[in-house]
Amino acid sequence: MTAADTVLVLNAGSSSLKYQLLHPGSGERVATGIVERIGSDDASARHEQGGRTRESEGGIADHRDALHTALDLFAAAGTDLRSADLLAVGHRVVHGGRRFSDPVLIDDDVVTAIDELSSLAPLHNPVNLAGVQAMREILPDVPQVAVFDTAFFHDLPAHAATYAIDDEIARRHDIRRYGFHGTSHEYVSGVAAEFLDRPASALNLIVLHLGNGASASAVRAGRAVDTSMGLTPLEGLVMGTRSGDLDPAIVAYLERVADMDIDAVDRMLNSGSGLKGLCGDNDFRTITARIDEGDERARLAYDVYIHRLRRYIGAYMIDLGRVDAIVFTAGVGENATTVRADALAGMDGFGIAVDPDANAVRSHDARRISPDDSSVAVLVVPTDEELAIARKAAELVDGS
Numbered sequence: 267m268t269a270a271d272t273v274l275v276l277n278a279g280s281s282s283l284k285y286q287l288l289h290p291g292s293g294e295r296v297a298t299g300i301v302e303r304i305g306s307d308d309a310s311a312r313h314e315q316g317g318r319t320r321e322s323e324g325g326i327a328d329h330r331d332a333l334h335t336a337l338d339l340f341a342a343a344g345t346d347l348r349s350a351d352l353l354a355v356g357h358r359v360v361h362g363g364r365r366f367s368d369p370v371l372i373d374d375d376v377v378t379a380i381d382e383l384s385s386l387a388p389l390h391n392p393v394n395l396a397g398v399q400a401m402r403e404i405l406p407d408v409p410q411v412a413v414f415d416t417a418f419f420h421d422l423p424a425h426a427a428t429y430a431i432d433d434e435i436a437r438r439h440d441i442r443r444y445g446f447h448g449t450s451h452e453y454v455s456g457v458a459a460e461f462l463d464r465p466a467s468a469l470n471l472i473v474l475h476l477g478n479g480a481s482a483s484a485v486r487a488g489r490a491v492d493t494s495m496g497l498t499p500l501e502g503l504v505m506g507t508r509s510g511d512l513d514p515a516i517v518a519y520l521e522r523v524a525d526m527d528i529d530a531v532d533r534m535l536n537s538g539s540g541l542k543g544l545c546g547d548n549d550f551r552t553i554t555a556r557i558d559e560g561d562e563r564a565r566l567a568y569d570v571y572i573h574r575l576r577r578y579i580g581a582y583m584i585d586l587g588r589v590d591a592i593v594f595t596a597g598v599g600e601n602a603t604t605v606r607a608d609a610l611a612g613m614d615g616f617g618i619a620v621d622p623d624a625n626a627v628r629s630h631d632a633r634r635i636s637p638d639d640s641s642v643a644v645l646v647v648p649t650d651e652e653l654a655i656a657r658k659a660a661e662l663v664d665g666s
């Protein structure tokens with residue numbers, strides 16, 4: 267497989283950089299890799315290409331170094347990205363704010379805009395931008411495309427996007443519900459429509475993206491009409507380490523009674539809450555094993571997670587009026603059979619049921635796990651954000 271007509275997709279996290287080189291049409295991967303623990307002494311990189319894994323360690327101080335390391339690993343595998351005929355580099359950018367409703371070609375103006383949106387996503391946008399800037403230097407002749415996690419939710423109806431707080435303060439500080447994981451919600455909605463062999467315009471879907479971060483959305487005729495994440499990815503479902511919804515008064519209460527400053531509370535809600543905060547673990551494989559051994563904390567964490575998930579499913583059933591399919595995706599949604607079964611248990615009266623045999627099947631393909639005769643199709647659709655980003659980048663470049 268050659269690197270011509272491929273897209274390099276970059277997903278830069280706070281201390282990691284994931285990348286894939288792929289053909290947007292077929293989805294074939296030329297290479298995948300990850301650089302981890304960037305900035306620490308035990309930084310390392312792993313690159314898979316042509317059936318072989320190559321590794322590199324140390325000397326990775328920042329995202330620019332990480333990209334140079336990745337380029338070296340590509341070269342060692344026989345691909346010189348500087349001379350490869352890349353269609354584009356696609357960058358996952360977390361926050362697109364009010365401005366970005368679609369992927370954009372990155373120029374100086376877009377860089378400034380992503381930088382300005384950093385106040386809304388301080389953990390994400392600055393590192394996404396570090397990847398963008400390094401790549402613009404390294405491959406100046408290749409079009410760079412930003413694909414925003416918020417874009418699919420840009421046009422949420424006002425009643426779903428608006429917080430019931432002081433309107434003037436909200437306007438002044440751009441406070442609204444933006445939603446995240448949009449690339450995934452949009453992608454699996456499209457695959458679900460193909461799987462059901464019906465036009466997206468005829469379908470009402472509830473999409474449950476359950477990974478370490480987790481979000482739900484209600485999609486009517488291919489457009490999102492509600493989603494569980496808000497100004498930041500903290501709102502909504504119980505997640506691996508994030509609390510999701512809570513009484514906002516808890517923040518002020520903790521400041522008053524627990525001597526925690528606002529940063530400490532923010533840290534706790536984002537990194538020390540959710541499943542991890544409740545039971546010390548955030549991986550469902552461990553949590554399920556602990557439940558099987560009779561562990562009460564793990565049981566409660568699981569029950570809280572399922573309870574919140576069912577609440578959102580119920581809310582979106584009402585939002586949509588008619589539901590054609592409920593779609594599970596991401597690490598938990600694709601693999602945790604008990605979560606899928608428990609999330610939808612006892613909903614037969616609404617035409618929603620899970621067939622235990624179909625639910626137990628392990629596969630990388632989209633599949634139906636509801637009985638053929640139930641009116642709501644329950645689907646498992648593996649997400650592929652990299653492919654979605656590659657396709658959006660290629661489409662934008664082709665059309666320009």
Ligand code: ADP
Nearest residue numbers: 476477478479548549550551596597598601602
């Ligand atoms: P991220 O949000 O980091 O992209 P993923 O979508 O990769 O997360 O999901 C990671 C989570 O998926 C893990 O924390 C774990 O809870 C869950 N998971 C992965 N594989 C399995 C499995 N075989 N069974 C149950 N849960 C799984």
